Amino acid sequence: MKQDQFDQSLQSYSLWRDDLIHTVEQYQSWLEANDMASPEQEFRIFETIDALRKDRLTLAFVAEFSRGKTELINALFFSHYGQRLLPSEAGRTTMCPTELFYDTDSDSAYIHLLPIETRLQEQSIADYKHEPIHWTQIALDAGDTAQVTEALHEVIRTRQVPLAQARELGLYDEQSDPYFRAHGSAPAQVEIPHWRHALISFPHPLLKQGLVILDTPGLNAIGNEPELTLNMLPSAQAVLFLLAADTGVTRSDMEMWEHHVRAAHARSGDNLVIALNKIDTLWDELKEPSRVNASIETQCNSAAEQLHVDRGRVFPLSAQKGLLAKIRDDERLLRDSRLGELEAYLAETILPRKRDIMRENLIAHIGAMIDENLALLEGRKRDADKQLSELRSLRGKNADVIVHLMSKSREEQAAYLRNVESFQNSRRLLQTQARNMLEALSIDNLDRLINKTRENMTHSWTTTGMKRGMETFFDGARDAMEQVSGHAEQTRMLIRATYKKFHEEHGLPQITPKQFDTTDYSSELERLYQEAEAFRRSPVTTMTEQSFVIKKFFISLVSHARSLFFKANQDANAWLKEVMNPLVRQINEHKATMEKRLDTLRRISESRDTLDSRIKELEVGLRHTRGQLDELQQLRHALHNNGNGRKASLPAEDSRRDTAGIAV
Ligand SMILES: Nc1nc2c(ncn2[C@@H]2O[C@H](COP(=O)(O)OP(=O)(O)OP(=O)(O)O)[C@@H](O)[C@H]2O)c(=O)[nH]1
Ligand SMILES: [Mg+2]
Known part of the structure; x- marks a missing residue:
């Protein structure tokens, strides 16, 4: 093929x-x-x-349940196995976020599964990734497709637990439970996912080249696991949001889009791709192909309008027929599935970017x-x-010329050394400023802010409590970033003045010192703020019983902000270490050259x-x-x-x- x-x-x-x-x-x-x-x-x-x-290059697939995310992944990447590799069925299938990649360090195929109970702990999924002991491990025999398909079924495992336990885990919500709507009371037992997160290392050629696929479960899972919206989706190079032609854009599609997808990719909007899946449900042999196409086109236009995206980013396709066509090597069906258009977009837009x-x-x-x-x-x-x-x-010049030259060089050298001394003073000043800058960025400082926010929110893990807490938190974090930016600018001016002096007075090459730019960190903070706002307004959090979810959201948010500050601190440190180096090196080199010149003149005079x-x-x-x-x-x-x-x-x-x- x-x-x-x-x-x-x-x-x-x-x-x-x-x-x-x-x-x-x-x-x-x-x-x-x-x-x-x-x-x-x-x-x-x-x-x-x-x-x-x-x-790595991460592609994330997000949508309400049963829109065909997993089927699309199978069609795009795993058709070579001649069957549906990842489980995809009618109704809810994928139960936990699943990352598919290849672990080049261990060079082995496996499934690692994080138990759902870990939701009760404060650690994030990112933290757990560093602790293999908490994960259940299943080896995969990549050569044995039957074993792989069988093992992959473990990922979708669910189990029945008493209502109280489901509530404790933040996994039961009356308003979205059809049983509750029908009977007016909650069931005694609730079906919950067995696993919270799955890591699958698989020796597929694309995965080996650094592709990571993130498959997510539909049905509120996104709201339940804030790390998805806060960390995993924003760090993906592209997010594919799926709609289905047989349902159109439903209210829950819109809610997911508004509250979890759009905000996550607000900064780099053109990495958001919409797939209008299941167009085969519109195929009708009794209709003219042009009329079928026209109705697909109408759906695409209306989806683009409702989601406020360019029509060019909506790809009508049939994942199921695409998968089938690839397995059967059926060119015509593959063309009709229109899978190629999405593939071309990913190849021509996402990769070059x-x-x-x-x-x-x-x-x-x-x-x-x-x-x-x-x-x-x-x-x-x-x-x-x-x-x-x-x-x-x-x-051929006489001795007087040399003597004159020597005394001139000595004067130049003395002037130079005086400037070197004043340079040492500026360096000390620079160090003081640098300390202030690093202090503003310190984790201790941020932890004080986090504790203050926690105090503000104590006993009020509600949306109002959260609003207050988030305001304290973001005001403090923004303030810290602004201070850092101010210190960085002052430091840079000082360094610039020093560089300029040596350039003007001693002819050292003119260098513009590197900047320490806080824009990226500030806009990341801003993004987190937007996420927090979107989360606060989302339907999940308007329910009174959702203090668990709010707490989890807060923990994820804070842990993300913390690693942002940590990174900024590291970058600032590296910048400070390096920013003076070019000048220091040139000063030393120029000093040595001057000494050498005097020495040469002295020897020539002898x-x-x-x-x-x-x-x-x-x-x-x-x-x-x-x-x-x-x-x-x-x-x-x-x-x-x-x-x-x-x-x-x-x-x-x-x-x-x-x-x-x-x-x-
Ligand atoms: N007719 C048709 N059915 C499809 C298509 N793509 C997927 N399906 C079917 O829709 C059902 C759901 O597909 P999945 O891939 O499991 O959907 P999902 O979005 O991963 O759903 P969750 O894992 O539950 O979140 C399955 O029965 C698929 O066979 C398609 O293009 N056309
Ligand atoms: Mg799925």
Whole structure:
């Protein structure tokens, strides 16, 4: 069977990523061979390579129950197995969020299942992922499809528990229970999922290349497990929201969309894709195909209108017929299923976007480091050129000229050393400011805020209590971020002034210090705030009995904000460590050059023979520096043009100007 378009694109994406890793590794070896990396930089490069290797692309499938999420996953990715690999049935099937990926660390196939009772604990699913002991483990024999299908059925297991227990777990809600509506009372026993979360490592070629599929259960599960809306969906590269042609857009579809899906992807809206599934239910052999198509089109238009998305992002399809067509190798049915249109969109839009983000990040970090090395080498080259022409001009000159030159250099050196001293003072000032900045970002500080919020909310785990608590929390967190931003700007100004001084007074290369930008953290906080608001207004939380859900939401929210602050703190620390390095290195290098120059002049004044040998020495050094510059320019070029579709070699100077804004 021909290879699907998404398969192909993911494959070329992963080749592109390998190329990128190769370029960064070349740079790593170059730095080592030329002895030009600080320990912080070495660590940063190591981390970058590691992150590139572990890079994953997550596609999340979200919808009310029975819209065909699991069927669509089977059709898109698992048709090669000749059958329905993941269980999909009428009514509720998927019982817990299920992540499908490949565990390259252990290089093995398995299912790990987290028991539902863990909902009673404060730990998040993310926390549990670090503690394998809490998960039930089932080995998978990837070569034995029957064993795999059988084992996968464990994921959808449910069990009957007494009403009180279901309530305790936050898994019973009268308003959405048909039994309650019919009988006016709650049943004695309630069916609940056996598992809370499933991790499936499976050696599928796409999963091996870093694809992660997140299948979610319908029916309020999203509201029940806030981590989904707060962490898992927003971090997915694309969220596929499914509707079904046989039901149209129902009230519960709209509720899920409004409260859980749209907000989660508010920032990157075009990664939200709508699939209008089950179009085969509209097929009618007694009707003209054009009329069938017209009614599919009408449904798509109305779905786009109701969800407020572009019609271009609504894909009518039939997952079931698509799966069948692929299994039977039926080209015509596959075309009619229109699965290919969605595959093409994923391949042409989602993957390239991910690639752009990755490249931009890499250019901002590794690219900036290369530019810094280039600036240092350019400075070195300029110094050597200057000294060479000075020494060449001394040929045949008398001793007085040399003595005069020596005293001039001494004066220059003294002026320079005075500035170095004042630089040390600025450094101390910088440290004080840096401490303030890190203090504002500290976890202790945030924990104080969390405790204050908790106190505010004590005994009122209701929507009103939550509103009050969330206001305290977000006001405090926003305030902290603003303080950090202020400190970061002051720190940057100080560093800039220092850089400028050395550039103007001593001709050191002009460098614009890197910024510490808090925009990303602030907008992530804002997103969390929007989530909290959407959650507060959602129907789940308007019920009085939902204090459990509110508490869980609060815990997830806080844990997310906490890791956001932790990350900001780490980034700020790394920034502070690195931001002065280019200048420190140049100051030291310039100092050594000045000493060397004086030493040369002194030796020449003692014996004229040293002049020629020193000129030769400088010429050799200069050639070496030029060679280094060439190599580094090539690496820079490779990094900037990797997979850009623009392989033509740019002249070195142009390529530097090309991205001057992003660089140093
Ligand atoms: N006619 C038709 N039925 C479909 C299609 N896709 C899925 N179904 C059927 O709809 C039912 C539900 O499909 P699932 O894939 O289990 O739905 P889901 O969204 O994963 O549902 P939950 O796991 O319960 O949240 C199954 O019986 C599928 O066979 C389709 O394109 N056409
Ligand atoms: Mg399902």
